[in-house]
Amino acid sequence: MYKDLFNELREAALVKNNLDTRKMNHEPVPIPQKPYPKGSKLIMLPEPDFLEDREISFLELMELRSTVREYCDRPLTMKELSFLLWCTQGVKMVLPAGTTKRTVPSAGGRNALETYLYIDKVEELPPGLYRFLAFEHALLPVDTEDGVKARLRPGFNKMNMYDASAVTFMWTAVLDRMDYAFGARSLQYIFLDAGHVCQNLYLASYTQNIGCCAVGHFNDVELNKELGLDGKEEFVVYAAHVGKIK
Ligand SMILES: Cc1cc2nc3c(=O)[nH]c(=O)nc-3n(C[C@H](O)[C@H](O)[C@H](O)COP(=O)(O)O)c2cc1C
Secondary structure (H helix, E strand, O other): OOHHHHHHHHHOOOOHHHOOOOOOOOOOOOEEEEOOOOOOOOEOOOHHHOHHHHHHOHHHHHHOOOOOOOOOOOOOOOHHHHHHHHHHHOEEEEEEOOOOOOOOOOHHHHOOOEEEEEEEEEOOOOOEEEEEEEOOOOOEEEEEOHHHHHHHHHEOOOOOHHOOEEEEEEEEEHHHHHHHHHHHHHHHHHHHHHHHHHHHHHHHHHOOOOOEEEEEEEEEEHHHHHOOOOOOOOEEEEEEEEEEEE
């Protein structure tokens, strides 16, 4: 029964059980961003300092943020993509011990999430699978061969929305980065962190007239496989589609 499993996990995650972490024991700090092959050709994104901000009342933002599941064919600009990535994972400051200050909060500043993107409609970019490098504010092309879109499709149950969206965000967790400081409580914090990230995506999208839909209902096995993840050390935790509003 899943509730028994759930309770076991909850019991293991209680703070009282959770003091013997690698951080407590002053062990080496995990690297704060997943590495990538030396010599990779990165695509630098427009600088966050020069993005087009829109003045908007905070209460309007609260009132009007809503899930949008239909998108038109117009592509996002590179500036808009840069804006969404900055607002969801932008690195504001690198701190000691592998922690970072970002545009989103994260338990212990551990920031265990990585952002994969299926990019379908962004000006100047060939469609394909990319990874956002938050430290460089750049994109790492992962797979831009034909057929990537079709390979990722079984990961999503609302395929029309996936097909129509301009970009699909897929946030993965690198367990080790959170485990270092929080042990059995890591899973809880990873999911809480992901919620903050996606909320920022909703809010940032709204200011740019971009629709956004959070996706918790995805096929974990399919997506992990297609992203080349083992599903244990790193796994997809959350996704979202975005696209220009009709
Ligand atoms: C954790 C989470 C998972 C969600 N998963 C999906 C999903 O898989 N598919 C979908 O169409 N909407 C999904 N949504 C969007 C919700 O259905 C939506 O937020 C809810 O209906 C409230 O509407 P609103 O966002 O317009 O206020 C998800 C939202 C959250 C917060």
